[in-house]
Amino acid sequence: MSQTTTSAITKALNTPQSKYYHDLIEQITPGGVNSPFRSFAEVGGHAIFFDQAKGSRLIDIDGNEYIDYLGAWGPAILGHSPNNVVKACQDILARGAVFGTPHTLEFEFGKLLLEAIPSMEMVRFVNSGTEAVMSAVRLARGYTEKDVIVMFEGGYHGHSDSVLGSSGHRSSGGIPSGTAENTAMAKYNDLDSLEATLKQNKDKVAAVLIEPVAGSMGVVVPDAGFLQGVRMLCDTYNCLLIFDEVLTGFRMAFGGAQQLYAIKPDISCFGKALGGGMPVGAFGASREIMNRLQPIGDVYQAGTFSGNPVTMAGGIEVLKTLKDPAVYEVLEARADRLFKGLRSSIEARSLPVQLQRVGSMFAVVFCEKPVRNFEDSKNISAEQFALFFHYLLSNGIMLPPSSVDAACVSFAHSEDEIDRTIDICHSAFNRVFA
Ligand SMILES: Cc1ncc(COP(=O)(O)O)c(C=O)c1O
Incomplete structure (x- = not known):
């Protein structure tokens, strides 16, 4: 230009x-x-x-x-700046921006989120979509004790090392070659390509990570049956399915893309709309998978500002509004x-x-x-x-x-x-x- x-x-x-x-x-x-x-x-x-x-x-x-x-x-x-979100954030801010300890709003927001997304039995809040996906990827690797993550060309999942290729769309320098080796690519809307990638990495794939609607290459809609096919291939090749709903979550439907397309992912990631303007991320899964996180399990994940009261208060208002x-x-x-x-x-x-x-x-x-x-x-x-x-x-x-x-x-x-x-x-x- x-x-x-x-x-x-x-x-x-x-x-x-x-x-x-x-x-x-x-x-x-x-x-x-x-x-x-x-x-x-x-x-x-x-x-x-x-x-x-x-x-x-x-x-x-x-x-x-x-x-x-x-x-x-x-x-x-x-x-x-919806009025109810602004007011809730202002009110709690006057009582404390971050406590560094658990508080009741985390429970309230978490419960609302779990009600909206039945595929998740437990949730952890973080501060961005990047953090949600990064944590979900580590959790998948820890849970399955496998290393490879399969993604789709042109997808965007935030800027953590494992999900930024060293070539192609939104690629980056500075990704260790060892990390890049553990990320394999398939073509979106192409189940043969996914199956070939899963075969090539047989018994090594921890999870397939997908945006159910690909938001960063022209809002690409999944072909009829594509997401169902992805789910089936994950089951056949014994790996987890991670839905990155950072963009689609609470935007396409209250229950996200997984509700719209009737798919049950193993791990789901949220961000963006969930906070209605406050910086938020969340990831969740079954109790069995989530309990692999520390302090119960062995997979480390943490954050000073995670679940901070201001974001939780704003998010509660967002979900109460979106529930209608x-x-x-x-x-x-x-x-x-x-x-x-x-x-x-x-x-x-x-x-x-x-x-x-x-x-x-x-x-x-x-x-x-x-x-x-x-x-x-x-x-x-x-x-x-x-x-x-x-x-x-x-x-x-x-x-x-x-x-x-x-x-x-x-x-x-x-x-x-x-x-x-x-x-x-x-x-x-x-x-x-x-
Ligand atoms: C699908 C998807 N995943 C993850 C992210 C990263 O989220 P954040 O920018 O909040 O770190 C984005 C951001 O655009 C996204 O669209």
């Missing part, structure tokens, strides 16, 4: 303060961001600095207002309205754009054919997406600055906002395909 093209489109957007702080923070923080996702490296230009996030709206430090579909990369399922099926009806209705509007715009001109969505997580991907796996996602045009992204941004709509990552509709989005978004997207498609 050339700088010239970007600035030609964004000239309507006035963000001098954001630019100022972007240049400033770049001097003390690599790339000016505390997480690479936040950088505008893929779409060009500088990141926007926000001052307020409330409901479906963001306001930046220059006073521009946006309808938000970034959703903080997933947590803002109820919209930003009407929330998911609204989420589905809004997302459906958005997609119908976008579809008619795309079909009217037969544009090479795919709409991929499950529930309130979606992606508008710029390629000829639907994306079913990582290979397909390589055909997504980052250049066209960048034009689309900047057109939307300069017209007051915020998407993830990434051609492959999931955008989110929240409970706070109104029908009017959805309709406005459809209109702006229509003009944006005209611009991209002028």
Whole structure:
């Protein structure tokens, strides 16, 4: 994406303060961001600095207002700063931010979570999705006394060593070769590929780790029977199935993707929406598996801030709100309205754009054919997406600055906002395909 093209489109957007702080923070923080996702490296230009996030709206430090579909990369399922969550967090904060000892809110939140996810008999709270998956992977290895984890190309499971490949999508330097050797890859939506990987690593696989809907390669929906097939292969090859529901959990349904697709994983991981904005992660499984954790068992896992009262108090409010099926009806209705509007715009001109969505997580991907796996996602045009992204941004709509990552509709989005978004997207498609 050339700088010239970007600035030609964004000239309507006035963000001098954001630019100022972007240049400033770049001097003390690599790339000016505390997480690479936040950088505008893929779409060009500088990141926007926000001052307020409330409901479906963001306001930046220059006073521009946006309808938000970034959703903080997933947590803002109820919209930003829901009143009940804010109040609960404020109330408990005044009594103590962290006790370093157990407290009653851990029980209350844990019970609500276990009621929502019947595949889990016990849970442990952590502080992020990364921690949840990292802990689940260690637990699986400890429980099975095997080393290999099988993942799917293009998946994202946070930034712990075992789940970041040394090549491919979101790969990283600094992964010890010994660690990488214990991570094997299969192709998403391809049971033959999974079976071949399991055969190749026979008797060595601790677990298959999967995002039930792959959120980081264009919101890839599992083919009919795929997840059932994954479950069966795990049973056949005697390994555990870990569902990484950090993105899908409480977003696609109250019981997560496992409820929607009727699959019982052995270990499940949550984060993002579960905290409604507070930093949270959780992993859980059967009593037998979870009791392998210290101090009962031999698998170590810990955290100073895990289960802290502020996060627990916020999470309790989130789950109490999400328990009402009407929330998911609204989420589905809004997302459906958005997609119908976008579809008619795309079909009217037969544009090479795919709409991929499950529930309130979606992606508008710029390629000829639907994306079913990582290979397909390589055909997504980052250049066209960048034009689309900047057109939307300069017209007051915020998407993830990434051609492959999931955008989110929240409970706070109104029908009017959805309709406005459809209109702006229509003009944006005209611009991209002028
Ligand atoms: C499926 C999935 N797993 C794990 C993670 C890591 O979560 P966190 O960023 O909270 O560490 C993410 C984050 O995007 C994710 O989408």
